[in-house]
Amino acid sequence: MPYHEFKCSRCIPERKQHAVFKGKGETITDALPLGYLNTIPGSISERGCAYCGAKHVIGTPMKDVIHLSHGPIGCTYDTWQTKRYISDNDNFQIKYTFATDMKEKHIVFGAEKQLKQCIVEAFKACPHIKRMSIYQTCASALIGDDIEAIAQEVMDEMPDVDIFVCNSPGFGGPSQSGGHHKINIAWINQKVGTVEPDLLSDYVINYVGEYNIQGDQEVMIDFFNRMGVQVLATFTGNGRYDDLRAMHKAHLNVLECARSAEYICNELRKRYGTPRLDIDGFGFEPLGSSLRKVGLFFGIEDRAQAIIDEETARWKPELDWYKARLTGRKVCLWPGGSKLWHWAHVIHDEMGMDVVSVYTKFGHQGDMEKGISRCEEGALAIDDPNELEGLEAMETLTPDIIFTGKRPGEVAKKIRVPYLNAHAYHNGPWKGWEGWVRFARDIYNAVYSPIHRLALLDIGKDEIPTDKGFETQRMLSDADLPDEVRNDPVLREYTGKYNCLKDLRKKTYPPFERNVLAEAV
Amino acid sequence: MSGSMQDKIAQLENYIMKKCLWQFHSRTWDRKRQNERILGMTRQLLLGEPVSTETPEERCYWVDAVTMAEAFKVRCPWLADMSREEIAGLMDGLYERIDFLTVTGSLNQELNDQHY
Numbered sequence A: 001m002p003y004h005e006f007k008c009s010r011c012i013p014e015r016k017q018h019a020v021f022k023g024k025g026e027t028i029t030d031a032l033p034l035g036y037l038n039t040i041p042g043s044i045s046e047r048g049c050a051y052c053g054a055k056h057v058i059g060t061p062m063k064d065v066i067h068l069s070h071g072p073i074g075c076t077y078d079t080w081q082t083k084r085y086i087s088d089n090d091n092f093q094i095k096y097t098f099a100t101d102m103k104e105k106h107i108v109f110g111a112e113k114q115l116k117q118c119i120v121e122a123f124k125a126c127p128h129i130k131r132m133s134i135y136q137t138c139a140s141a142l143i144g145d146d147i148e149a150i151a152q153e154v155m156d157e158m159p160d161v162d163i164f165v166c167n168s169p170g171f172g173g174p175s176q177s178g179g180h181h182k183i184n185i186a187w188i189n190q191k192v193g194t195v196e197p198d199l200l201s202d203y204v205i206n207y208v209g210e211y212n213i214q215g216d217q218e219v220m221i222d223f224f225n226r227m228g229v230q231v232l233a234t235f236t237g238n239g240r241y242d243d244l245r246a247m248h249k250a251h252l253n254v255l256e257c258a259r260s261a262e263y264i265c266n267e268l269r270k271r272y273g274t275p276r277l278d279i280d281g282f283g284f285e286p287l288g289s290s291l292r293k294v295g296l297f298f299g300i301e302d303r304a305q306a307i308i309d310e311e312t313a314r315w316k317p318e319l320d321w322y323k324a325r326l327t328g329r330k331v332c333l334w335p336g337g338s339k340l341w342h343w344a345h346v347i348h349d350e351m352g353m354d355v356v357s358v359y360t361k362f363g364h365q366g367d368m369e370k371g372i373s374r375c376e377e378g379a380l381a382i383d384d385p386n387e388l389e390g391l392e393a394m395e396t397l398t399p400d401i402i403f404t405g406k407r408p409g410e411v412a413k414k415i416r417v418p419y420l421n422a423h424a425y426h427n428g429p430w431k432g433w434e435g436w437v438r439f440a441r442d443i444y445n446a447v448y449s450p451i452h453r454l455a456l457l458d459i460g461k462d463e464i465p466t467d468k469g470f471e472t473q474r475m476l477s478d479a480d481l482p483d484e485v486r487n488d489p490v491l492r493e494y495t496g497k498y499n500c501l502k503d504l505r506k507k508t509y510p511p512f513e514r515n516v517l518a519e520a521v
Numbered sequence B: 001m002s003g004s005m006q007d008k009i010a011q012l013e014n015y016i017m018k019k020c021l022w023q024f025h026s027r028t029w030d031r032k033r034q035n036e037r038i039l040g041m042t043r044q045l046l047l048g049e050p051v052s053t054e055t056p057e058e059r060c061y062w063v064d065a066v067t068m069a070e071a072f073k074v075r076c077p078w079l080a081d082m083s084r085e086e087i088a089g090l091m092d093g094l095y096e097r098i099d100f101l102t103v104t105g106s107l108n109q110e111l112n113d114q115h116y
Ligand code: SF4
Pocket: A049, A050, A051, A052, A071, A074, A075, A136, A137, A138, A139, A169, A170, A171
């Protein structure tokens, strides 16, 4: 598994240790990219800062909370609404963004007074919200404002409010990952154990490392509800502040994104003895196996199996319609962290796509170990790539599509490579059986969009064909398909609704079972 | 029964590295514990020995072990033709191999970081 040197990065020799080709018969013990290191000077990274990782990835998905940045307005405003972590309370947490608007005078004279004013003003402006998270930024960290003291002062004066303080300034780590760590630890230190919850079921879990991107969490909660499993708290997508204070009372922590949230699971295991179960929520087979594991833990695996059977029967013909048309298409799987391993094997197994490259912006070497193990031989694994490396990789690997963030995605478009937003999605949710079909549909729509054919032509130099009409997606995707597949009576395109969450939010469930176990003993 | 012991271990290893996540906790001590407990329980299950699932911790290990034992049986029909001694040897070899891939041979520089 040789390390790979990008031509464009020859002037930054350290970069060679950050890219590796997965060779035939080789394993992660032959070569592994370096990871979670400071970005090398001269390499224009696509990473975010540690404040961003704490606030915009983990903190802000909490839905009933005023999220206040203590710093210059740009820290919060310029990153506002870059993620689609929706919620079922009218998206309060993404509709509004709050900052203390620090200016030069505050740097000179301190900004604690300003902070207190802002806290009080924000609570007054949103009288129905009684919870707040305050995020330190570089500026407020450097001048040493005591945010905890101010928060405590306000809590003493306004007994009905509760405030969480997250000290994770932008420089608190090589990337957003430093912020994930800091906010995990801050939450368990400050807040877990401060609320005693109502346990409604014999089977109680925390669902951890799930951020409700376009409704993923709501899809998963539906499965857990159908199994009679009470989700005490979701860390943090669509999660309630007070539920998250009660995390210590769950029987099991079900961990989805280990990259961003393993820390709190490890601490809950150490401090409260709650075991940690790592799962995959994407793809038919991995999701089914994950639900079954949760079922096995509580001895109710038959309930998981019933869901697996029902959902597979409903959605498999649709997934297979897309699989027939996506097989052999090449993809660069370039997300931020955990999706490189959540998706690497399953888009190959269940959609037939070939993963020609995996990369991570802020992952650690452990994420690369998982991702490289799961992808096929020949894939190029890159840690913290710069823009030129991304371009060079696309030019040499010629992918049909890339799954990545907005910044590299727009770069890809310039060289006519379609992209899907791996962080915020296109037409999600992408979790659940239906969600996985929606993902396949988004990939299909991107790969076969006729616009990309048109965009490939340069009216400055190419001859523009005038004898052909506009090509449709089906004309492009079905051109080489055998007749029996094209006309297969079982396979069909996605038949779900435009908004698949609407009905889910209206759904009711039978009451949970409580004390069945205790009575049985 | 088909293939050498090494081939058989490779098939099981392939399943674990592609489908499982439990072997990739973030520190050496953590990975060692995971490997020992989960592969140990899988071994007991394949040998038909009793497995203790008294504590939540044990039950959580058992969940991964039982899922894996079932998958091994489905994917590797040759397991049914193996004697108990052979299965024990197979699982010992697998344990050694997974320990190598994830701990002793791992190039992950964070594994021995003092901070969690
Ligand atoms: S690096 Fe510092 S100044 Fe820049 S956005 Fe992050 S917290 Fe704000």
